[in-house]
Amino acid sequence: xxxxxxxxxxxxxxxxxxxxxxxxxxxxxxxxxxxxxxxxxxxxxxxxxxxxxxxxxxxxxxxxxxxxxxxxxxxxxxxxxxxxxxxxxxxxxxxxxxxxxx
Numbered sequence: 001x002x003x004x005x006x007x008x009x010x011x012x013x014x015x016x017x018x019x020x021x022x023x024x025x026x027x028x029x030x031x032x033x034x035x036x037x038x039x040x041x042x043x044x045x046x047x048x049x050x051x052x053x054x055x056x057x058x059x060x061x062x063x064x065x066x067x068x069x070x071x072x073x074x075x076x077x078x079x080x081x082x083x084x085x086x087x088x089x090x091x092x093x094x095x096x097x098x099x100x101x102x
Contacts, residue, residue, distance in 0.1 A: 001042045003100050005035040005058050014058065014097045024091040027062045033095065034059055040102055047102070056102055060095040067091050 002015045008023025027033055037056035039048045047053050067089040075084040 001040070001100050001102070003037050003041075003056065003058050004039040006038055007035055011038060014100070016097055016100055018097045019063065019094060020097075021092040021094050023093070024065065025062065025093040025095075027093075029062050029064060031062050032059055032098070033062060040100070042102060045102075056100075058100050059098045061098050062093060063096055064094040065091070066094070 002013060005012050005014055007025070010023065012020060012022065014020070025033060035058045037049065037053045037058055038051065039046065040053055040056045041047070047056065049056075068091075069089070071088045071090075073086040073088060075086075076082065
């Protein structure tokens with residue numbers, strides 16, 4: 001059984017016991033989180049939502065929070081003495097899919 005969930009403006013194809021990193025969630029480590037289900041399938045029957053499947057539910061557990069690798073943003077305009085160096089580390093949350101209910 002698999003489902004397509006949406007969080008952080010992105011869609012993820014998940015099955016039970018999957019671990020994945022998603023955009024930062026405001027939940028504490030150990031909390032259970034429910035996600036919007038866009039599509040769900042058990043191998044024989046597939047249900048697509050409009051926009052979500054009301055009867056389906058995906059529950060995940062928050063494992064950890066962190067930040068990604070640093071990305072350097074450098075803006076430069078020639079002959080104008082304009083330079084701007086900036087760094088960015090994208091925050092993420094690691095989750096484990098506990099259950100998928102159709």
